[in-house]
Amino acid sequence: MDNPVEPPLWSAYRELTAKATCVDLTHAFHPGQPHFAAFPDERREKVFDMDRGDGFNVHLYTLVGQWGTHVDPPVHFVAGARTVDEIPVEEMILPLVVLDITDRVAADPDATPTMEDVAAWERRNGKIPAGAFVALRTGWGRRWPDRNAMANKDAAGVSHTPGWSAEVLRYLFEQAGVTAIGHEQTDTDPGSATSAGDFSLELYVLARDRWQIELMANLDQVPETGALIVATWPKPQGGSGFPARVFALCPTG
Known part of the structure; x- marks a missing residue:
């Protein structure tokens, strides 16, 4: 056939890649990295090793599902x-909204977002779109992979890290109708709460049949509006969490 018409999705792909840059929002995971204190460290070994004369390399990984940049499905708390395998692929590419409280966190590591942060974002950009993924930018990802810096504990052992707030989460899920959230720190709840065993904000998110990505990277490299996020992960049957590969497609120019 002379001059065949290019398939529409191929044309859309060419146009998208010409107008977008990719930003990896994922930390590479490894043994010894920051993690929830109750979890064991990752164990890794080479069961086949070309340096030993084998014909190929194969690693055996032993790790908890909530490891590194990871997805929390609803069953993690409910x-x-x-489960991980029941989240449809249609939910894995979404409009990306970024709420930025980095400056406030620099002055107060216990800072959380307020409704004024949301209102200011909407004054600049319009209403948060239904079905969006909302990421909380705090600057905390720059502390990775320093375990002490990530935990930021005081002399009494209380962790001082940013987190979400109940008022903002209620607005996002009950009024804006977002699909998922994400953040740079280890937990949804601020460190002052998790140090007391309070994970009520994470329970709120997951009990609404929504999912989240924790320990995101490079959120300082994406705009507060206009990007797309792609979040994907392996598909263990009945899985309660798994390391994720997450990236943003950001407009150029």
């Missing part, structure tokens, strides 16, 4: 709720 018995009988959706």
Whole structure:
């Protein structure tokens, strides 16, 4: 056939890649990295090794699902709720909204977002779109992979890290209708809460049949509006969490 018409999705792909840059929002995971204190460290060994004369390399990884940049599905906190394999691929590419509280966190590591932060974002950009992924930018990802800096504990052992706030999460899920959230720190809840065993904000998110990405990287490299996020992960049947590969498609120019 002379001069065949290019398939529409191929044309859309060419146009998208010409007008967008990719930003990796994922930390490479490894043994010894920061993690929830109750979890064991990753163990890794080479069961086949070309340096030993084998014909190929194969690693055996032993790790918890909530390891490094990872997805928390609803079942992580809610018995009988959706598992990793039950989250449809349609939810894995979404409009990306970034709420930035980096300056406030620099002055106060216990800072959380307020409704004024949301209102200011909407004054600049319009309403947060339904179905979006909302990421909380705090600057905390720059501390990776320093375990002490990530935990930021005081002399009494209380962790001082930023987190979400109940008022903002209620607005995002109950009014804006977002699909998922993400953040740079280890937990949804601020460190002052998790140090007391309070994970109520994470429970709120997952109990609404929503999912989240924790320990995101490079959020300082994406705009507060206009980008797309792609979040994907392996598909363990009945899985309660897994390391994720997450990136943003950001407009150029």
